[in-house]
Amino acid sequence: MNDLILLSWFLLGFLIVRTLIALxxxxxxxxLSEATKVDLARVSILVPARxxxxxxxxxxxxxxxxxYPNVEIWVCDDQSTxxxxxxxxxxxxxxSRLRFFRGEPLPPSWTGKNFACHQLAQKASGDYLLFVDADxxxxxxxxxxxxxxxxxxRLxxxxxxxxxxxxxxxxxxxxxxxxxxLLNLLPLPFVLNMKNPLFAAANGQFMLFSATEYHENQWHEQVKDKHVEDIWIVRRMKQAGKRVAVLLGNQDVYCRMYxxxxxxxxxxxxxxxxxxLGSRLLMVLFWLGLMTAPAVIFLSFGLAGFIVYLFILLLNRLLVAWASRQSVCTSLLFHPLNMFFFTHVMIHNICLAINHTGKWKGRSINI
Incomplete structure (x- = not known):
């Protein structure tokens, strides 16, 4: 068996694994499912806003x-212009449930969002802290x-x-x-059921903490210099044996992101x-596999192999669209353009890393 056929089997197998994860x-x-009755513990909803x-x-x-009546809403105006x-x-x-304050100037070694969240937590009086993004x-x-x-x-x-x-x-x-x-690379039930930090994921747009545990651990302060604070917080939690769950928003949590x-x-x-896993090398290898797989499989297995590959690829995209509550037709139609966008993002990310700096919301950030 020559090297090209071995590579083809690997690429086809990787697609099958990703499709099983999507399944x-x-x-x-x-x-989220329908709620049973819960006592009305106080919840502080905390919004960093720049x-x-x-x-x-x-x-x-x-x-x-x-x-839910027992809430307070705090917004940190993070030095907005x-x-x-x-x-x-x-x-x-x-x-009267809504209050805001202007955040302090950003100290050295902190990222803007982490410092805003840290200040918000100090204002909060709730039994639970819900951090949400403004979008x-x-x-x-x-x-x-x-x-x-x-x-x-028991999260x-x-x-x-x-x-x-x-x-x-x-x-x-x-x-x-x-x-x-997300849905190609990480089986979401594993985030809850596996202690390994390899299965770490979160989204800073919606993060609900127990206030007691948050104040004991000061999660945002622990990762104060990280730009992807959500994933880093979960990695720290898993190392400490904490229970974390990640869900999709369906109709309960939604946004127009960009x-x-x-x-x-x-x-x-x-x-x-x-x-x-924070590796640009893995990112590039993943991209190379995506881009070369159709041609490599066609050269190795002919038209029949290519059709099998295409069928599994379409099934993969259908499953992701279904889980995400996105239009299946739109997802299939735009898939090639989504891959072009991934290519553009990857190249831009590497350029930012070479320059060690970027811009976000008017602030310079280290990449």
Whole structure:
């Protein structure tokens, strides 16, 4: 058996493994379920916000519509240069549950979001701390469901990847990349059931903690210099034997993450290598496998082998779309463009690493 055929079997096997992972994620239904009655423990909803005047109204509207009465909402205006502060002042005057403050200047060795979250936790008085990003929205039942899931599974952290709402062609090209990578590479039930930090995942857009455990461990301070704080926090938790679960948002947690191709490129390029255990070498090897597999399999096995490969690839994409609650037709149609976007993101990520710096929300960051 020559080297080309061996490579073909490896690439085909890797696709089958990824499809099995996608199947596990699809059939395990990793969503919040209907809530049973829970006592109304106090929840502090904590929002780090830097230059979020466009996103905050949608988030705040959903938070104030929650069917869970015992909440306080704190927003940290993280040195914004837009109209975030004046917008928050207006909303604060309408509802006593909402309060905001201007964050302190960023100290050395901290990233902006970690420092904002650290300050928010110091303000919070709740039994639970829910950190959410300004670009998400919650259904009225989302918090009740999340607390019920948290308690029934005896968790230290519950994190949710929001359902992505996409309106423009540019969003359909860029945004599906995140769930495609997540659901191809990580069986979500393993995050809860495996202690190995290899199975670490989280999304900083929605992270629910026990306040007692958070204050004892100061999770954001532990990873204060990390730009992908969510994954690093889970790695620390797993090393400490804590229980973590990761779900998909379905209709309960959703967002319009990026509204343009350029926003998606800048956002994903900061940390795409973290999908591959923080290794850019693994990222490039993964990309090479994706790009070369069709030609290599065709040369080794002919048209019949190529058709088998294509069928499994389509099944993989269908399963990811189904689990993500995305349009199957749109997902299949845009898959080649999603792979082009991944290529662009990977190249940009490597360029940022070579230069050791990038920009995010007007701040320079080390990559």
């Amino acid at each position: 596990v994620n699809a059939v395990s239904r990793p969503y 230059n979020e005047e466009k996103n905050l109204p949608r988030l705040l509207h959903s938070l104030l519509k929650l069917d 837009d109209k975030t502060a004046s917008l928050l002042q207006e909303w604060q005057s309408k509802d 998400i929205s919650l259904s009225p039942q989302a918090l009740q469901k999340a607390l019920a899931y948290f308690r029934s599974h 230290t952290l519950l994190s949710i990847f929001p359902q992505q709402k996409m309106q423009t062609t540019a969003e359909k090209v860029s945004v599906p990349f995140m769930n495609w990578a 509204t343009s191709y350029q926003e998606g490129l800048q956002g994903f390029s900061r940390n795409v290598h973290e999908f591959f």
